[in-house]
Amino acid sequence: MLKKLFQSLRSPLRRAKQHPRSTPEVVTSHQHPLRRAHISRYAVSIVERLQNAGYQAYLVGGCVRDLLLDIEPKDFDVATSATPEQVRAEFRNARVIGRRFKLVHVHFGREIIEVATFRANHPVSEEDEDSNQSSRNESGRILRDNVYGSLEDDAQRRDFTINALYFDVTGERILDYARGMHDIRNRQVRLIGDPEKRYLEDPVRMLRAVRFAAKLDFEIESHSAEPIPRLAKMLRDIPSARLFDEVLKLFLSGYAEHVFELLLEYDLFEPLFPASAAALKQSPEYTYNLISQALINTDQRIEDGKPVTPAFLFAALLWPALPARVIKLQDRGMPPIPAMQEAAHELIAEQCQRIAVPKRFTIPIREIWDMQERLPRRSGKRADLLLENPRFRAGYDFLLLRESAGEKTNGLGDWWTDYQDCTDSERRAMIRELAANPDETGSAPRKRRRGGNRKRGATPSPAQD
Known part of the structure; x- marks a missing residue:
């Protein structure tokens, strides 16, 4: 005493x-x-x-x-x-x-x-x-x-x-x-002491090892790397708010594409994004391409000194898990837009159990996704109303991202690209042309197919507003 x-x-x-x-x-x-x-x-x-x-x-x-x-x-x-x-x-x-x-x-x-x-x-x-x-x-x-x-x-x-x-x-x-x-x-990342013991002390060290390896272009030393796949599940015990901070460090520091590769290599992606990891198994090519392209775009924006926001990034990371949920709700008789909104709510709620994404980001995530169901609906005055929507730019860029990953949208990205650059009279002509082809004014295709038909070769840059 x-x-x-x-x-x-x-x-x-x-x-x-x-x-x-x-x-x-x-x-x-x-x-x-x-x-x-x-x-x-x-x-x-x-x-x-x-x-x-x-x-x-x-x-x-x-x-x-x-x-x-x-x-x-x-x-x-x-x-x-x-x-x-x-x-x-x-x-x-x-x-x-x-x-x-x-x-x-x-x-x-x-x-x-x-x-x-x-x-x-x-x-x-x-x-x-x-x-x-x-x-x-x-x-x-x-x-x-x-x-x-x-x-x-x-x-x-x-x-x-x-x-x-x-x-x-x-x-x-x-x-x-x-x-x-x-x-x-x-040029190697090595833990001090026994790696397994140090990871058990703080499982976030596994993410830090990946982050330093990506940032510095180092290799994770073999003894330090060996326990990571076995202990990756320990990340599930880390508070979700802390994981949000760590994920921002991983993906918003200019080397997100390399980080993604290392997370996959060491089985660390699934504990962070379980629904997206499941989508990666079900649709590996599309899911991998979409997430990788989003991360490449984010890295480029950072290199160019442009602002970035977690909202677009998380929208891309989670999107591959969304369509199947939307289709399931539509098959139960729910209309497309309500189905999108309900599926988005469920997916984000589940993800926030693992990574506590703040509401100031989850709201624009849902708005970006919601725009994907609205952008194909262009008849009458809808196109001009969508163009005035404050989330149009983010939704449009997200559409281009989907197309760059190989998703076929019947030229929707090209159409919106042209529509923004047209005069009022040219826009009216584009709307009349759509009226003559009513199939092109419906909702986005429910099922994704490999290969895109984009005419322009420019890679989309994610909107950050």
Whole structure:
């Protein structure tokens, strides 16, 4: 009892049981290209200020890795021996965030430098655990991550070797505790420690392995890759809100097509998108082509600096599972548009059990899908009304995406392309021509057939409005 009281007075965070410390490989400034000039001046100032206050402080993780690979870092992270409260005491512009993993954000206008206290591996024996709170569940998954440790502890606790590199801005040295420099040179993603145990601690690490492999064009090291297909089902236990954030990182960072290939390779797609995975088995060519083309288009938009939205992306990822449900409802006597709306509602509700897509995205997803049933209906004034619909552009682009995947729509995409470019008199002539061919004004074909008849060769670009 006195021991616990003493520990609570020393710190609000528990200190991990000590273990033998490793000795880092010290990579001097003559052996690597990193220089202070490459670093955000705010990050440098934080490191120096913490060091001057008597704490250890280093730049760590992705920023060091990316600079070594000649990639511009998205942000700069600092690891320090100072606790979150001690960091906040040093910086008036600092704010402590998080519960599962306490961090400090130091604000410099729009730039935020993230500062994390050195962490350690979690205690596993009963004598090291609090009586009322466990840091892990029965499968080994980490529930809380606020255990203090040393620099050496922190390095061993990190997930991948390429993220366990510490840059000392004062001496321009890199401290390498896990042979991360070796793996960067060999372009491979390797877990620190036993891969299966590390995945069980946090199954999201499997997605992170895929993301880094896609982003950096690395291979996942064989021992780190082997358990992934066996443990992929563990993703079903991850909170759906967290998976939404992880999926955005996977698909909206500019390398979504490669990510998709790796998710399929390691059996990670099904735990994320079960209905789409089933559609991939039933209609492999169409489903694969549609999703791949949507991801290629998304990657291109990001490369071109154009805005992207998850709504169009999720609409494409889920669409292959929708038509069969619509047909089933129509076979029961439900009209086409209500059948589309009901099937969309059911599919999205099921998907949100796995990935919590916010309502601000599910509504436009349903509107994009709904447009697919309305776009073939062009007689009278319907075409002009559809053209004025705020979701027309997204629906039209989605139609072109379907056609690019091999879906036959009787030239519907070409028709709408021409209609947008025509004068009013030319549009009236197009409508009259449709009236002479009433079969072309009905709903979209209920069954998909291989091969398209698009005349234009341009690849559609997904609308993001």
